[in-house]
Amino acid sequence: MTVRGRIDKRAAILAAAAEVFTREGYGQAGVDVIAAEAGVAKPTVYNHFGDKETLFREAIAAEADRVLAEHLAVVDQLRDGDDLRAALENVAHHMLVCHCEERSVALRRLLNAELGRFPDLIDIVRGRAADRVTDALADRLARLALAGRLRRLDPTQAAEQFLALLTGPIEARSRLGTRRVADDELWAVARAAVDTFLRAFAA
């Protein structure tokens, strides 16, 4: 098999693993199912990843990378401008959209689910997702404060709270991700969050 073929197989296995693990959970996911969905034989999975646990970790890491990239791209859009509220609302809404994406929901679910068995997943994911987003957002908020658009604040804490005001209500309303939330409800949550945030943090 060509090198390219080998790489393809590895990627196919990872994709299938992400799919199956998020759909069924670690325990319930069968390696045969993953292999079948990837179009390879079961031992090929073992040749590439050694055992189910390793496959699981790598699949999680890959998913976390993807989710992180999306979120960072959103935070990156937050630029100072004439209308700070509008800018924040746009970012807030966009983050909610990402947050509610199926793969995003599934990853958070899976992570939560298996943290008991694999506590180190936190380290795999933290450096790749949650904290990095908070940090990036904190950076932006710091610059906005420096620019006099926000009052003096603890950037990390403010970023934490901004994100909390977004994701907290949406978790409730999406029934922990089991229900689709309509776009106007996303906008409503985003606006409410930004309103509260600005009341508390506007310069």
Add this chain to the structure above:
Amino acid sequence: MTVRGRIDKRAAILAAAAEVFTREGYGQAGVDVIAAEAGVAKPTVYNHFGDKETLFREAIAAEADRVLAEHLAVVDQLRDGDDLRAALENVAHHMLVCHCEERSVALRRLLNAELGRFPDLIDIVRGRAADRVTDALADRLARLALAGRLRRLDPTQAAEQFLALLTGPIEARSRLGTRRVADDELWAVARAAVDTFLRAFAA
């Protein structure tokens, strides 16, 4: 065996089930382990609950009842008084303590984990926990607004945000419940949440 004995066994099984399911997840939990931990024979579990799935649902429901009761008791402490900030901070801190309790963390984890397989868990738990707490808190906030201590607000939205300001940051800091959070950090989060909340909602 006395009727009391039967009830005891049922309760013992439910307790063991909660323990084992939260420790291992639905798929990985073994009915034999639950039976052993409850001090009964495996078929006794089946006599009482019919199958693993039913046992799971009932164990979840029982845990949700317990967690709800704790949280409602905390919200119930929120009374108007001279020092609104102090009152809110006390309630906030107390809620965080509940939120970080091992059984609370475990229940949320398990719920998240198995929502894919058992979407109806949401209905079992919602009526018993999450929404009820938000509602109770919304009631209190409405009365505070009526009493002129808070500005006019949408009580449910404000309650959602108050809770989000508490639980969002704590999820991050506890690494999704994998790390104990020291009490002074709980106080810090509580104070920061109340500070932001009052900046946004004080009359």
Add this chain to the structure above:
Amino acid sequence: MTVRGRIDKRAAILAAAAEVFTREGYGQAGVDVIAAEAGVAKPTVYNHFGDKETLFREAIAAEADRVLAEHLAVVDQLRDGDDLRAALENVAHHMLVCHCEERSVALRRLLNAELGRFPDLIDIVRGRAADRVTDALADRLARLALAGRLRRLDPTQAAEQFLALLTGPIEARSRLGTRRVADDELWAVARAAVDTFLRAFAA
């Protein structure tokens, strides 16, 4: 409970046992099912019969008694008369009807099925059914021979062959009891059997 009640329960259990054992076979039949079908609690079955095996034997014996009675009644109808062929045909047809009755088929099936596990069933049933019928028929044939209606014959052997000529073809045509055989086919088999029998044994 009255003595009568006790007897009723015993009978109800036996009836239910016959029903369930013939429907499911010994191994597959559940004592709980029998108890439920009899309207008693499982331990009541054990109080009356000790264990599943004993219950099985007694149920078989009761069924065998019933089947024997039916068959003997038929053989008993065989009287000498003007038209020997017609008399034999009537008895032959009647025996086939009995042979094809559901309970008769079920009993033979069950007996065959469990002879491996319970070889002594043969003794329970033989004295009650198969041999007794052959003997009774042999008696009649002997009298017919004495009366000069049949040639000299070995009565037992002739009876065996008469029965074989009836049941053999019918087993094949009923596909071992899985297919209902129409009445005119029963008559055809009966006539063919009697024809062959008379060709071989008429005086």
Add this chain to the structure above:
Amino acid sequence: MTVRGRIDKRAAILAAAAEVFTREGYGQAGVDVIAAEAGVAKPTVYNHFGDKETLFREAIAAEADRVLAEHLAVVDQLRDGDDLRAALENVAHHMLVCHCEERSVALRRLLNAELGRFPDLIDIVRGRAADRVTDALADRLARLALAGRLRRLDPTQAAEQFLALLTGPIEARSRLGTRRVADDELWAVARAAVDTFLRAFAA
């Protein structure tokens, strides 16, 4: 493992299955026992046959093939010759020997036993055994009739009766296969059957 090895395992499993199923019946037979007797692991059985039921059907079919082959070979020996009675007696005796063979008895027993649960067994077995033997014998009898050695007859009916005259008495005397029948008793039954048959059907 070589392809040959795979085939060997499959055959070993089938052989063990036939052995165990006939010994214990479908319900009582344990797949682990079959696997052990075949010298393979339990999942190998499932890899080859999917489930217990399929294994059962295939084992039955294989046994039926074997039994059919034996019986056909016997019928095939029936050639016209100087001494028709002797020819018929030889075939009759030979058929009885086959009929009383342990595997033959066991297959009939098992078939009867499980027809309630698996009515389609009839179709599996009929085309492979019972009817084919009757047909083959009917063919021979037709030729003997054509050759003027037997009177005009309905070949199928005559074949049915010939077989019935053999197997009916032998079932009774072997106590449904629970008792070995001595060879001279087999000869006696064979001769008696042929005698009756020739009295009824000789030209």
Add this chain to the structure above:
DNA sequence: CATGAATGAGCATTCATTCAT
């Protein structure tokens, strides 16, 4: 390296049987 086949260990569930009442 990829695969078809094999396996040891495990798991949900059932059942005949027995206590305690």
Add this chain to the structure above:
DNA sequence: TATGAATGAATGCTCATTCAT
């Protein structure tokens, strides 16, 4: 005696993992 409840011992079937090719 009749019963609700409990249990030890199976049993069919699955799964992660490993060879032999």
